[in-house]
Amino acid sequence: MKATTGIEKNASTEDKIKEAASRVFTAKGYAATRTRDIAEESGFNLALINYYFRSKEKLFDIIMVEHLQLFIHSVMGIVNDPATTLDKKLELVISHYIDMLIANPNLPLFVLNEVNADPQKLIDKIGVKQMVHEQLVIAKQWKELVAKKKITEINPIHILINVVSLTIFPFLGSPIIRNRTGLTIQQFNALMEERKKLIPGWIKLMVTGN
Amino acid sequence: MKATTGIEKNASTEDKIKEAASRVFTAKGYAATRTRDIAEESGFNLALINYYFRSKEKLFDIIMVEHLQLFIHSVMGIVNDPATTLDKKLELVISHYIDMLIANPNLPLFVLNEVNADPQKLIDKIGVKQMVHEQLVIAKQWKELVAKKKITEINPIHILINVVSLTIFPFLGSPIIRNRTGLTIQQFNALMEERKKLIPGWIKLMVTGN
DNA sequence: AATTTATTTAATCAAATGATTAAAATTGTG
């Protein structure tokens, strides 16, 4: 019986390592992260992290999956709720994402890097398959509006891309934006808060066509 | 006299190494790139790349600066031309960027990673200082339009962020987008070509407010 | 052709790094 299976009692130490690993991995990326960095950041010995997680890669996979789920599943609930209108969904999703991004500003770059390294591997690792099915709710709502001539006949993929772009990219560009404008983190976050209302407005302009 | 200073005759070999290094660095990032990868990719011996560039880091710095200049300076000419209107500038810059991104799809992630690692270092390394001065042209044009009540009094930083977001982010998300939609690279690029016209239209909607 | 200079290579080094091991310390249990 491998020690790694004893998850109950050691939750504290194991979680501390995971938290430390999360900080280091998201800050420096997989390749630039040394197992010793995680040891130091966590305050534990180097061998301990291998004792708990067997290898750097296995530890990374765990962190990655948790972060990707943070990214994806949290939104699925909102998007797939038939009770809320498309308008409301838009507001909720964007607001939710901006909150999460303010709390985890370097999550996007981290995720992008690993998705870029091997898209399919990650998609397999989480259950994103259902997404296609679940998207039907929002797809139906879209089609209804198109039928009612409430929105232009633009390819919805553009709109989806735009929502994600306008919401996430500013956080990716944050270092440059902050450096060029001289904004503090607080001022930058305030700017992002503003976008919770601005982005839905912009998207509505796009879909109505004027 | 160091051999690296002899730039004339060895242009061919040196350039081949730089091209190989560019491919490997942009594909895998600095930390994940082994000097041996570059050697193999270039077809030359490991020691040769150190002979020409002294170290992995120096080679990387050269590649990075060239790519950043590709990113920045090319646009400066357009933005700083007093002869073109803001509308026209918008079209030109976006079109220019999308062309460049189709040709160099993994440039954005590469740049973002390194900017994230040390924003000031990179900004120092290129002459971006003038930008503040040069931006005056476009800033003036903006102020004129505001004075003429042609555009809303929105914080222009939001619009700047939006232009960059809508243009660049799709390429960052390309692996996910392609994976989820099943689009080929050609189809994806066609989608990006569409955006050359779409994005300026969207931006105009944003600044006019309806 | 001879000699110098530039280019390229194979072999090797030293440090960094992921991982293991065996022992010590701590904690839980009868």
Next chain:
DNA sequence: CACAATTTTAATCATTTGATTAAATAAATT
């Protein structure tokens, strides 16, 4: 408390990796 199980550590290994060196080859120059 004694004893077993779990947790933690120091020491060590084997590879990987960036870099150097000294020698071989090719090119240029006289």
